[in-house]
Amino acid sequence: MEGTIKTLTEKGFGFIAIAEEDKELFFHGNDLKDVAYADLKVGDKVSFEKADSEKGSKAVNVTRI
Template sequence: MNKGTVKFFNESKGFGFIKDANSSKEYFVHSSGLVDNIGENDEVTFELQEGKKGLNAVNVKLA
């Protein structure tokens, strides 16, 4: 399980980006991968899954 911070999330479009706390990499997150509702600057935990354009954050939960 990875930890990170929501850098950006657009609720109306249903996607955003999470910055990994350990590597500082940013991962795409889609609303279909959310367990909890998230907003910018929320601390979250997430898993990574291969998507069409690289790794995506899935099973995103508030920390």
């Protein structure tokens, strides 16, 4: 899947606006691949996989494209 970084927090997590859907998906800095959390900016295009967690769906294997 692809989307755009919508929100980044100082606590090391953020939200991705999903390209195919009208909603945002949570991601944690630990779920990044080949990019550091500090290097991400709001508006960056990313690819990711959707996974289920205890609190609902989240993005994993997040990579900047």
